[in-house]
Amino acid sequence: MAPRSPVVVVLGHVDHGKTTLLDTIRKTNVAGRESGGITQHVGAYVVERGGKTITFLDTPGHEAFSAMRSRGAQVADVAILVVAVDDGVKPQTKEAIEAIRSSHIPFVVAMNKIDKGNADIERTKNGLTEAGVLLEGWGGDTPNVEISAKAGSGVDELLELVLLVAEVAELGADPTGMAxxxxxxxxxxxxxxxxxxxxxxxxxxxxxxxxxxxxxxxxxxxxxxxxxxxxxxxxxxxxxxxxxxxxxxxxxxxxxxxxxxxxxxxxxxxxxxRRAREQVIAEGSPEGEFSLIVKADVMGSLEAVMGELGKFRNSFIAIRVAAADTGDITENEVKQAAAIGAIVVGFRVKAPRAIQQLAERTGVSVVTFPVIYEMLDFLRKAIEERMPRKIIREDMGVLQLLATFRSDPPRQVIGGRITKGLARKGLRFELERNNAVVGSGELLEVQMNKIVVDEVPQGNECGTLVKFRAGGPAKEGDTLRLFTERIEQQKLG
The missing domain is CATH 2.40.30.10 (Translation factors)
Incomplete structure (x- = not known):
């Protein structure tokens, strides 16, 4: 076993500087750049640092990284998590953190854009802590470095840190065998x-x-x-x-x-x-999975069913066809379904009595249909039931705060003018200050002329009792944006 160079993947939010960092590293450190450099996108490049080499993966993002891992390819040894200090931890940052954790590889945090006027390193570190990333010097052991990928500052220190992390990992390989x-x-x-x-x-x-x-x-x-x-x-x-x-x-x-x-x-x-026996119908990065075994009377019927299933492609639920074959439903298929949590559906085939009894004992759903559209309606409903609910927001009004009165957290009495829409008991609100959301809650009561009313229309002043769910208290000059939310079951297209 001989030492080998680390393979590094760079992950982070879309606008936090991953591409700029990779470009900066490539332009200043690529091994053999005297040969004319890179003329095509090949997905990776090698940089040289102090006599050692590092291979950087030039992947589109954590989705591709996760897809590689899901296919069994443990491609990277070390990850660099790029976080822009002028923007902080964003949803894609958290997704990248989860992708790194799932791969069980060490990582380094590169806090980028330190040269920006609105850089806030402390806020970024707090955000990382809340996301479960404990930095060195902040109660944890995750290495981190402050950089400006655009200006190039801190990039040398970042590469040194990557080599140090790789050295601790003691990476090795046997170069004598077949690749x-x-x-x-x-x-x-x-x-x-x-x-x-x-x-x-x-x-x-x-x-x-x-x-x-x-x-x-x-x-x-x-x-x-x-x-x-x-x-x-x-x-x-x-x-x-x-x-x-x-x-x-x-x-x-x-x-x-x-x-x-x-x-x-x-x-x-x-x-x-093997792959023909197991198909996954999905797009994007699905949040869940619906597994099934499909049986049909003849190959033409089976192909028709599989073609229709392809129309159920969606970004929420991956449809995994664990097996697809012709003939009546068998004992082995029920046992396979029980092992993987799948349902068994049959088109113009039978499930003998013994098979139905086995399905009942093992908790497997076995359903057969004489008409393809009945089968597809059943599958559509089953998939939709597993899809995440959608929250629909409807804006109702805007309340401009003119005065604040009694405050007994999380409750507060405030007064203001309805500049748009209306105010009504039970409406949700977001509290805005200087164009930023600083709190949220609910209207418990509204009054006009000190009389409790159902609602207050636009152009009127009112008093209201609010309850904060987050943030608060409100201040004069703040804005309450009033809205309702309802939950809807999403449908397949």
């Missing part, structure tokens, strides 16, 4: 055919190797390094652009080298058959 790793970029070139960037994690990839990536195979008729230079072989932690696959492999698929073409083809065909 293994993951596909990090792939496309079809009009001139060269299928082209894939492979990240080598073990062994050494050589020109002429028989490679399997998922259900795709081929012989490496040409290998290029990240800068586009021809290479005979590339070792651990190195990205390799490979030509020679029979099809374009999927990004995130693991790859392995086999002794000969026959073994490689057999492995690829076996994987293709």
């Amino acid at each position: 293994e790793g993951a596909v990090i970029e792939a496309h079809r070139d009009s001139r060269r055919g299928p082209v894939a960037t492979l990240l080598v994690k073990e062994g050494t990839l050589r020109r002429g190797d028989a490679i399997v990536a998922g259900s795709v195979f081929g012989r490496a008729k040409a290998i290029e390094d990240f800068a586009g230079k021809n290479a005979e072989a590339l070792g651990p932690s190195m990205p390799a652009v490979v030509l020679g696959f029979n099809e374009v492999p999927a990004v995130g698929d693991a790859f392995s080298v086999f002794p000969d073409d026959a073994m490689a083809a057999e492995k690829a065909q076996s994987e293709a058959k």
Whole structure:
């Protein structure tokens, strides 16, 4: 086992400077930049620092990173979490943190945009603490550094920190064996055919190797390094652009080298058959999963059902078809459904009495239909029931505060003018101050001329008793934006 260079992924909110940081690192530290630099997007590049190298993954974001991991490809060794100190911790920051945690790799926090006039490092650190990231010096052990990716300040310290974290992790690989790793970029070139960037994690990839990536195979008729230079072989932690696959492999698929073409083809065909048995119908990053086993009387019926299921594609629930076949429902299918939490649906097939009894004992739902539209209506409703509810907000009015009276937190009596819409008991509100939301709550009572009324229309002054759920108390000059919320069941398109 020999030491190997770290593979690093950069994650964070969309506008917090990931791309700028990667560009800055690439322009100032890329290994071998005298050869003309990088002329194509290959998904990774190698930088040199103090005689050591670091491989950076140039991925679109945490979604792609998570997708790679879900396919079994543990591509990165260290993550850099970029957080802009003028904006703080945002929803995508939290998603990136979760992606890093799920991968079980160490990470470094790069607090970016320290040169901005509205930079607030303390607020950012507080936000990270609330998100469960405890920084060094703030009660935790997560390394962090303040940088300006645009100006380049702090970037050298960031790279040193990454190398230190990697050294502690004691990364190693055997460069003598056959190569293994993951596909990090792939496309079809009009001139060269299928082209894939492979990240080598073990062994050494050589020109002429028989490679399997998922259900795709081929012989490496040409290998290029990240800068586009021809290479005979590339070792651990190195990205390799490979030509020679029979099809374009999927990004995130693991790859392995086999002794000969026959073994490689057999492995690829076996994987293709396995994937045909398990299909996932989804888009985006689904929040949940609906698993089912589909049976039909003949192959034409099965293809029709699968085609209709594809129309249920949505971004909330992934529809996982664990098995699809023809013939009556069997004991093995009920047992499989019980093991994975799936339902079994059949079109123009039977579920014998013994199968129904087994389903009842194991808690599996087995349903058969004589008409395809009845089956699809059933599945549509079952999927929609699992979809997250949608909160619908309706703006009702604006109350401009003119005076504040008694305050007994979380309750407060305030007075103001309705400048838009109306005020009514039970309405929700957001408290605004200097164009920022600083609190929220509910109207418990409204009055006109010291008389309790149902509602107060636009243009009138009123007094109201409010209860804060967050923030407060209100001050003169504040604005209350009044609204209602209702919850609706989302529907498939």
